[in-house]
Amino acid sequence: MSSGRRALVVGTGLIGGSVGLALRAQGWHVTGRDLDEARAARAVELGALDAVGDDGDADITFVATPVGSVASEARRALEGRGVVTDVGGVKSPIVNAVADPRFVGGHPMAGSEQEGVDGADASLFEGATWVLTPTDDTDPSAYAEIRNVVSSLGADVVALRPEDHDELVALVSHVPHLTAAALMSTAAAGAEEHAAVLRLAAGGFRDMTRVAAGHPGIWLDICAENRGAIVAGIDGLQSALSEMRALVDGGDRDGLLAWLERARAARVNLPTTAPRPEELAEIRVPVPDRPGVIAEVTTLVSELGVNMFDLETVHSAEGGGVFVFLVDAAAADLVRGALLARHYKPSAQRLA
């Protein structure tokens, strides 16, 4: 099918290439560019781009460059008429630097912007979580448009404030990555004394240190841009380790068991891919025409742990509008209650 929709991809690595492939499969016309011209040419060869170059007429631009150059590329893309998003692993510095109602920061929790375009895959984002970070200044229509395109790639969108995103990914990605490197280094130091140590490294250790085998380049930007949250995250981990050390050293079996049981329960309950609900309810929320509404509603729903599907914004003649989205029918009352508590007037209706 052809839709006449146009997209621009800046940075045609694994993520940019995968976005291009997925959009083209839906009939989008995709233009792209990369500092490395050979890489952009390769993206055309692989079918991820229709053409190499710029596109001021693009409806949407995905900036998929390393974190350090996202803000300047986003500002350049905003000279065009469309909406702009990115895929960087840190959000506050980028979102603050760009500060434009048509820009919404994004972060797909799949792949990495520094891996090669040859690994690009139209289905990379299917079932993956993709964070979007609207702010008080975000234009609701721009947010809805970006959200719908991202959803169309098969991703489950979670809306978070940029600073919350950064704090949370420090906990579940940045600090764990640095910890993998620390574990690996500690074991390697032991291997200087005993060559045998690394032969004892079985499945669990291999799983835990696998991410340390990745190219470190990307982490320098991330550590620089997300310094505060990472340092706080390391401090949190160090306290947890100190607690555990005291339990082991003191021979406190009950305390240790309780600690490990809590961790086990949390790990077992780790959500897998967000399931599509069996039944959906449509939530309609009349919203005033004021800044920040979109960020408030979407992050509120995300914080409840509820998935939103198929968001759209219906503008009314009187200036305000209506947000319309779908949630799991079982969660409809929860969402409605939370919105009522914030003085919205939502309606919820189960779909047949």
Place this chain on the structure above:
Amino acid sequence: MSSGRRALVVGTGLIGGSVGLALRAQGWHVTGRDLDEARAARAVELGALDAVGDDGDADITFVATPVGSVASEARRALEGRGVVTDVGGVKSPIVNAVADPRFVGGHPMAGSEQEGVDGADASLFEGATWVLTPTDDTDPSAYAEIRNVVSSLGADVVALRPEDHDELVALVSHVPHLTAAALMSTAAAGAEEHAAVLRLAAGGFRDMTRVAAGHPGIWLDICAENRGAIVAGIDGLQSALSEMRALVDGGDRDGLLAWLERARAARVNLPTTAPRPEELAEIRVPVPDRPGVIAEVTTLVSELGVNMFDLETVHSAEGGGVFVFLVDAAAADLVRGALLARHYKPSAQRLA
């Protein structure tokens, strides 16, 4: 084939059951028992045992119970005529408590003694590292016999002194496990504020915390028995994390890059399954009839990072003996040199 060889397995969980299956496939007669009689009966049903019960005539006994009861079970098995080994995750306390020339501590780096017999698999140990911990008091013939049976299960044997084993597994297993639990708890604490946090947990985090989903029971014994090495290992990890924290906090890109590059190189070089060498050399080492020789030679070779295959001890009429084993031909000179440096008189010959 039937060989008339008899084995006893004490504790018929995943490891004990897998040992039974693998031995029976080679024609051994395997008797087994378990505190949980239903579990022993299930092991018979699954073909892991010929019979439930005890066997004072067993050539070899595998004690595959949780760490806390290994020593008493090993002493009971030593009332029979055969050699005895175990599969517990901590070695010094067990080896010190048993202190018998016919007992050699062991630790297969695969599965766990507390998982169910229904997962038992004759091929569980193929290509897995299996540590044996001879001491100065170990009888060389007992060691050679245990070593050959373990090798026949498909495992690669690494000989280490018990205290070295405990220090090394603290680094590559016990501390990483506790760290996984600490990472999971830290993230779960974050989730109390933001329900969304765990939806951001992508592949890397899942890999790193997977071991925390296991039943914690086994870790209480391990933490009690290997307290010193675990506390030292946590201290080492804490120093590494503090170093990393300082690099991030100080914005030291070069320092951080060097750190991550070192960890990456170590991870990339992590040995996979020890390959069978293309060409083998036979090493023959005349050894005096004194305690400690077997431990010295085998741990020396392991510390060089060299695999030994097909060990046997040939006793001479004059009271001493000859250790005979195979190594990768490319490592023969290294092994010979190390033995010469310890005043042995080894000979090395490449096999045709």
